[in-house]
Amino acid sequence: MINSGENVRLFGEILRDDFFIDEEEIKKALNFQQQYGGKIGEILLNSGVISEEQITAVLSRQYGIPEVRQVIKDFSEIEFGPLLDIDPAWFVTNEIIPVSPGENRVHFVIKDPLNLYAVEVVTGLYARYNNSFLLADDRRYREITHLFNSQYFKKDASEFNKNEIEKLKDLAAEAPVIKFVNSMISRAAEYRSSDIHLESHDDFLKIRYRIDGVLKDIDRVVADTASAVISRIKIMADLDIGEKRLPQDGRIQIRVSGRLFDIRVSTLPTIYGENIVMRLLEKENIRYDIDTLGFIPQDKETVKRLISHNYGLILVTGPTGSGKSTTLYSILDGLNREQTKIITVEDPVEYQLEGISQVQVQDQIGLSFANILRNILRQDPDIIMIGEIRDKETAEIAIRASLTGHLVLATLHTNDAVSAVTRLIDMGIDDFLINSALLGIIAQRLLRKNCRHCSLPTEPDPAVMNELISPSMKEKYAVNGFSFRKGKGCDQCAGTGYHGRTGVFETLEFTDELKSALLKHKEYDLLKKIVLKNHFKTLREDAVLKWTGGVTTAEEVFRVT
Numbered sequence: 001m002i003n004s005g006e007n008v009r010l011f012g013e014i015l016r017d018d019f020f021i022d023e024e025e026i027k028k029a030l031n032f033q034q035q036y037g038g039k040i041g042e043i044l045l046n047s048g049v050i051s052e053e054q055i056t057a058v059l060s061r062q063y064g065i066p067e068v069r070q071v072i073k074d075f076s077e078i079e080f081g082p083l084l085d086i087d088p089a090w091f092v093t094n095e096i097i098p099v100s101p102g103e104n105r106v107h108f109v110i111k112d113p114l115n116l117y118a119v120e121v122v123t124g125l126y127a128r129y130n131n132s133f134l135l136a137d138d139r140r141y142r143e144i145t146h147l148f149n150s151q152y153f154k155k156d157a158s159e160f161n162k163n164e165i166e167k168l169k170d171l172a173a174e175a176p177v178i179k180f181v182n183s184m185i186s187r188a189a190e191y192r193s194s195d196i197h198l199e200s201h202d203d204f205l206k207i208r209y210r211i212d213g214v215l216k217d218i219d220r221v222v223a224d225t226a227s228a229v230i231s232r233i234k235i236m237a238d239l240d241i242g243e244k245r246l247p248q249d250g251r252i253q254i255r256v257s258g259r260l261f262d263i264r265v266s267t268l269p270t271i272y273g274e275n276i277v278m279r280l281l282e283k284e285n286i287r288y289d290i291d292t293l294g295f296i297p298q299d300k301e302t303v304k305r306l307i308s309h310n311y312g313l314i315l316v317t318g319p320t321g322s323g324k325s326t327t328l329y330s331i332l333d334g335l336n337r338e339q340t341k342i343i344t345v346e347d348p349v350e351y352q353l354e355g356i357s358q359v360q361v362q363d364q365i366g367l368s369f370a371n372i373l374r375n376i377l378r379q380d381p382d383i384i385m386i387g388e389i390r391d392k393e394t395a396e397i398a399i400r401a402s403l404t405g406h407l408v409l410a411t412l413h414t415n416d417a418v419s420a421v422t423r424l425i426d427m428g429i430d431d432f433l434i435n436s437a438l439l440g441i442i443a444q445r446l447l448r449k450n451c452r453h454c455s456l457p458t459e460p461d462p463a464v465m466n467e468l469i470s471p472s473m474k475e476k477y478a479v480n481g482f483s484f485r486k487g488k489g490c491d492q493c494a495g496t497g498y499h500g501r502t503g504v505f506e507t508l509e510f511t512d513e514l515k516s517a518l519l520k521h522k523e524y525d526l527l528k529k530i531v532l533k534n535h536f537k538t539l540r541e542d543a544v545l546k547w548t549g550g551v552t553t554a555e556e557v558f559r560v561t
Contacts, residue, residue, distance in 0.1 A: 011040050014058045015050065020422045020524040025049045025415065048319030048445070051413030053390060056111075056137040063113040068134040068144070069391060071107065072099070075143055076366040080151060082106070084125055088152035089245075094118040095141075097148050098126075099134070106131045111141040142247075143363050149246055171228035172235050180221075181232045185263070187218070188280060189256040191494045195280065198230065200273030205229065211494055212448045212501050213321060230267075230274055237265040244274055252278075264348075281350055288330040288353075293323075294503035296545065298537070302507040303442065307331055310382075312439035313402040315389075317414045323446045323503055324411045325350060328385055331409060332356060335383055343379060345372045346387035361387070373397045377406075386410035392427045399429065399437040408437075416539060417443040417508035418528045425522055435515040441508045445539060445560040447552050448498035451487035455497070455550075458486040464554045468544050476535065483550035502551060504543045504560060508536065 012030065015021040021044075029043040041055040060067045072078065079100050083091075091097055096118040097109040106129045108122055113135065123131070136144065171177065184207065188196050193209035205226035207219040221229055231241045237250030252263040264279040295303065306314050316324045329351060332342060336355050344353075347361035347369070357379075359372050369386060370393040376384060389395050389412050402408040414420045420441045424434055487497025508514075508531060517530045532538075540561040547557050 009062055011058055011062060014061055015044070015054075018061065019050070019054060019058070019426055020419070021049060022415070022419075022524065045319075048322065049415045051319075052137045052139065053413070056135055059113055060135050063135075065110075065113055065133050065135040068109055068136040068140055071101075071134055074366045074368075075140075075147065075363055078144065078147055080148055083152075086125070088148070092145060092149065092246075094121075096122060097141075097144050098122070099144070104130055107134050108132070109134050109136050109141065109144050111136050111138060140363075146247075153246060169231070169235070169241065172231040172241070174228065177225070177228045177232050180225075181229060181236070184219070185254060185261075185278075185280075186256050188278075189259065189261065192500070193280060196276075196278040198233075198276040198278075200226065200230075200270055200275055202272055205273075209494075211496060212498050213446055214448070214496070216494065216496065226273065230276060233265060233276055233278070234267065237263075239265070239267065245269055253283075283351075286351060288326065288333040290327075290330045290334055293327060293330060293505075294546075295505055295507075296537075296542065299505050299507045299542075302440065302509055303331070306440040306507075306509065307335060307407070309407060309439055311402055311405050311407055313399060313408045313410065313437040314439050315410055315412050315420050315441045317412045317417065317420045317441060317443045318445060319413065321446070322444050323501075324444065325387075327442065327444060327503070328409055328411065329353065332383070332385060335407075340382045341380065342383040342385070343376050343381040344385040344387070345369055345376065346385075357381075369394045370397055373401070377401060377404075381406060383407045383409070388413070392429065395424060395427050395429055396433075399433050402437040403433075414443070417441040417506050418531055419524055421518065421527060422522065422524045431518050431522065435510075435518060438510045440510050443506045443508075443539060445504045445543070446501045447504055447543060447546065447556040447560045448496075449500045449502050449551055450485050450553065451490060451493035451497055451499035453492040453499070454490035455485040455487040458484050460484050460554055468540075468554065468557060469548070473541060473544065477541070477545060482548045484548070485550040486553050497553075498556075502546065504539050504546065506537055506539050506542060 012026040015026060016023050025044065025047070029040055029047065029049070032043050033040055041050070041058065044050045045052060045055060056067055059065070081098060081100055083098065094117070095111060095115060099107045099109055101107060106126055108131065110118070110133055119133065184196065188209050191209055191211050193211050195210040197208040197210070197215065199206045199208065203223045205221040205223070206217065207221065208215045209218050234241045236252045239248045239250045246269065248267045250265045252265060254261055254263060260283045262281045262283050264281070266277045268275045290300065290303065316327050318324050332353060336342060336353070343357045343359065345359050345361060349358045349360045352358065361367060361369055361372065369388070369390060373386070373394065374397065384401055384406050386394065386398055386408065389398060389410050398408050398410055412420050412423060414423045420443070421434065425431060487493060489495040489497045493499040514530065517527060521527060540557070543552070543557040543561045546552050547554055
């Protein structure tokens, strides 16, 4: 049974005590929650402080529910049921999936411990079984649900009859609809959008572009036309236009103004209709160069020193969308030589790199990060790149590979460089292994740059100046003159005042002094104090330096750090 009584520990308390998350970050999130509402975990996730897996780990401890990854190692071997004559759609709708590990035993996979209605229903209906509950993060829950849907829902069980499907096809084939969709994609490419969001509402379809990491409303389509637009996109992505009850994934290859794009299409049913997200990936003319990422000379020298090693582990940390993959690709491009064999493990493989062997994770068939890594070591690589360290098993294999003559690059979802160390410890990695393997950590964010076409000199608010530029910082970085600028908005930047993004970094080289400190102290606060004594530059300080140099605005500094 799920623990939901008086002894439940507070979410923030577990983060602070068990995961060593900075109490100041938790207080900021609580203040935000008091003002605007929302779940504390989601606020911290959106701020890049914690990852989805950490949220699940906290909820697991909070409510006494084991995590699904601790019980089910290989999703490809999952067996579902029994359903007891309940419509399979009920389980999907109520977000509780029955898994049977053996006779007379049923696990129920959930992602929300407070889904009390569904928990009470299955507890009563399955009373004669030995049942229990397993908690899944969003990604693993989607994988299990996809397998469940594949088993119990056939593609031809569409809610539409053939006549209605043909009508949708006819509407989607009309010239104005085709022209609108093509124009929508062309405009997104012109605005340098990474994603197109089509969101169904009661009487209209909202279209938004993610430009330089921030969503912007672009257009609205009346409800009568919305179904034709959605059907057109689904036809282009080779999806079932008659299936509106279940999520679908597809892809489109299209050339826009001579540029080839690979567009990943994801649909999601909502109460008002289907939402679609289209991720635009340019396939050609993409340059990866460590010199253009935004490193200050000091950090760039540190990175070049780290990647000059023949073996060891280098971690790149930050939240989703912070540019970690671009940094890794840029490093790999610089290391890619005829005499060097490089293999990557990614989920997904977003860009193809010439001369590098790239492997796609497919959890649904048991091809996980850990499974692939075990086999990669037999391929005799010199350098291994791991798209994400998600669990102890993957971390252990990565460290073992780095100690046996391989240079290993990997990403980890943590808030800053120092918390990457405590995250590995929290995963159960021994500190002596961390000391032996870890070369250094790069933590990063992406902030928007002022539009070079419309930015003008500006005078910042004195209160903001005092908050961001302390006397010690002036002395530390010899800051004398300032060049504050701000974009007013123009056609070149879609009216945002920003054009393009640059990285904000903190680089931590794992020195002998830090290794010695780790053997004595494992607490985040103490390790951070030791690091700061050695003229360590934080993410906030790097962002402030870019603000004082006219690259960005104070609003961006506060937004990303």
